[in-house]
Amino acid sequence: MNDEQLEKYSSAVTLSDMEIFVFPELMYALVLANIMSPIIWKWRQEKSFKKLKGKNSYRKLMRLRQYIMDEYEFNLDLETWGLTGKKKELKRFEKYISPENIAGSNALFGYHGDKYYFDVDIRRHFGLDKYDEDIIPYWKTETIEAMDAFRFKKYYDKKAGECVSLSALYAAAAFVVCGIPLEDIYMILTPLHSQNFIDLREGIITNNRRLMTKTQWFNGTAISNKAQRALRNERVTIIAHSSGWIHCLYNDATINKKAYDYFTEIVHSYLNSELSVLSLASFLRSHRDYQRFFQVCRDCHGRPQFIEAETLFRYEHDSDFKLGDETHQKLLEEVADDDFSRTQLPNRIRCDRFDEFLNTKKPDVKTAQGRSALKKFLEPAIPDVENFVKELSDFIYIEPKLPDINKNFKKTEPLKISPQQTREQIIEYLSRARTKNETAELAFYAYRDMQTCNWTPFIKAAVERNPVSIQTANSKNIEQTYEWLRQMQGDSIYDGKRLAQPDEVINFQRGDGLEKAFALANIIRSKNPERNIRIEADSTNIVLRAENEYRFESNKDFHKQLDIPTRPGDKP
Numbered sequence: 001m002n003d004e005q006l007e008k009y010s011s012a013v014t015l016s017d018m019e020i021f022v023f024p025e026l027m028y029a030l031v032l033a034n035i036m037s038p039i040i041w042k043w044r045q046e047k048s049f050k051k052l053k054g055k056n057s058y059r060k061l062m063r064l065r066q067y068i069m070d071e072y073e074f075n076l077d078l079e080t081w082g083l084t085g086k087k088k089e090l091k092r093f094e095k096y097i098s099p100e101n102i103a104g105s106n107a108l109f110g111y112h113g114d115k116y117y118f119d120v121d122i123r124r125h126f127g128l129d130k131y132d133e134d135i136i137p138y139w140k141t142e143t144i145e146a147m148d149a150f151r152f153k154k155y156y157d158k159k160a161g162e163c164v165s166l167s168a169l170y171a172a173a174a175f176v177v178c179g180i181p182l183e184d185i186y187m188i189l190t191p192l193h194s195q196n197f198i199d200l201r202e203g204i205i206t207n208n209r210r211l212m213t214k215t216q217w218f219n220g221t222a223i224s225n226k227a228q229r230a231l232r233n234e235r236v237t238i239i240a241h242s243s244g245w246i247h248c249l250y251n252d253a254t255i256n257k258k259a260y261d262y263f264t265e266i267v268h269s270y271l272n273s274e275l276s277v278l279s280l281a282s283f284l285r286s287h288r289d290y291q292r293f294f295q296v297c298r299d300c301h302g303r304p305q306f307i308e309a310e311t312l313f314r315y316e317h318d319s320d321f322k323l324g325d326e327t328h329q330k331l332l333e334e335v336a337d338d339d340f341s342r343t344q345l346p347n348r349i350r351c352d353r354f355d356e357f358l359n360t361k362k363p364d365v366k367t368a369q370g371r372s373a374l375k376k377f378l379e380p381a382i383p384d385v386e387n388f389v390k391e392l393s394d395f396i397y398i399e400p401k402l403p404d405i406n407k408n409f410k411k412t413e414p415l416k417i418s419p420q421q422t423r424e425q426i427i428e429y430l431s432r433a434r435t436k437n438e439t440a441e442l443a444f445y446a447y448r449d450m451q452t453c454n455w456t457p458f459i460k461a462a463v464e465r466n467p468v469s470i471q472t473a474n475s476k477n478i479e480q481t482y483e484w485l486r487q488m489q490g491d492s493i494y495d496g497k498r499l500a501q502p503d504e505v506i507n508f509q510r511g512d513g514l515e516k517a518f519a520l521a522n523i524i525r526s527k528n529p530e531r532n533i534r535i536e537a538d539s540t541n542i543v544l545r546a547e548n549e550y551r552f553e554s555n556k557d558f559h560k561q562l563d564i565p566t567r568p569g570d571k572p
Contacts, residue, residue: 010457012445014465017139025439027240032443034144034172060178065211074208075160078137082467085134149493149508164194170206179419182242189238193230203270218273220285235401246403253407271398277355281324283395295348305340349381365393413437451497462518468503470526485516513542513552533564
């Protein structure tokens, strides 16, 4: 491998936020690695999924949402995978992206977002504000094996993952468990978040552990408002798809152009809602200060009765019914009679009259003429009607900041796997595709298949990007570290001939003997960068040779002699 290949392929092993930003093909490589994993395929045998056999993909996806919410936590411990340095990372990637572009697109390097993010102090919200000097977190994305292993980590009792890990998990599980073709799943990455758009019905967006239908996206609740933050306020850095990727900074793109054109069309449709009483109700639910300018009218035995909008919204809190949708009438039936007035409330817009206005005039608030008509109707009751119309328009029309369509779309060999294939058939297909499609090749490195992969990227990643093991063993000498590792549980979080990295061993306090040997090699190298280190694997017997010999037992059945590179003066 040349230096650039080694950087990319070792990045497929560690999968840091920065590495995926620089090498966007890694995002779908992780999805494919999760699809190859036996873990998700076992979900098909869960009773709750077996009961849905023969049901449509939408029903299965709704069940998948509940399963992921029950089984996984959202992990935002920024130091799970240790710390690194800004200067070190910028130097590492300067040949690919300029430091200025990195700082303008990545939260760990100073990105703050637009005015919205300044207003909510987003860096403080995510805990990034304390990383204003050179030291920053090694923000890594987890494979499904690492996500599941969080239940072994101190202070965790469930599986866990951060947003990119959860989006990769959702994409793989939607394919394997719900039968949704990969062609219908688009991954959307922004500097502070990762989501998927699934082309099903009107569209579905995954958001950490949740799913958002178009109706839920626009319902004005706190959950939907949070789900919208990234697409409302951030530039989309990467769209990843089974056909390839497109990046906000790179001139070349490998995604199929027709697929990208189609995605921009359907995502715009999803992110735009019609102006109606329903969308007004959702807007008022989100912007409570405006509720005092509206009232709702009902018919009571042929006579009108009126109620303040804010009173009706209070009833929503304890109800299954919502103002403005098909359950609106049932909500009114839950209201106490004495909360209604027999006379129209002054200086408030009647929602039924607003509905009549929309049906008659059909104002398009995207146009100056439509906004003018709407202002004229509302201004008798709303003092700052200009701002109201602007905020209402912004609420129902979201314009995502997608990568520019004017790219050099390179033709690549597409990956074509089907939910009807078995896991074995998919792995066999991807194995054949490795020579023609680099994402397929990278998937096996993310999958940690050390039987078929070059070991050099794995070793480079193990001794250069695993700071947790070094920090945790900092107070121990080598002999103490060796005994500490030997006493850990001997089972690997990866099945077969797949290997964990040193920090996975340390974080989850378990590992095969060969994995423990790599952890020890990383620690020895950090204490003495010039020390020659060799790992000898002979089936069940592992010997690490440094100043002394250190022996472990392995179930991985490798026969290898591996030299750990020295790097004088380098201390990760």
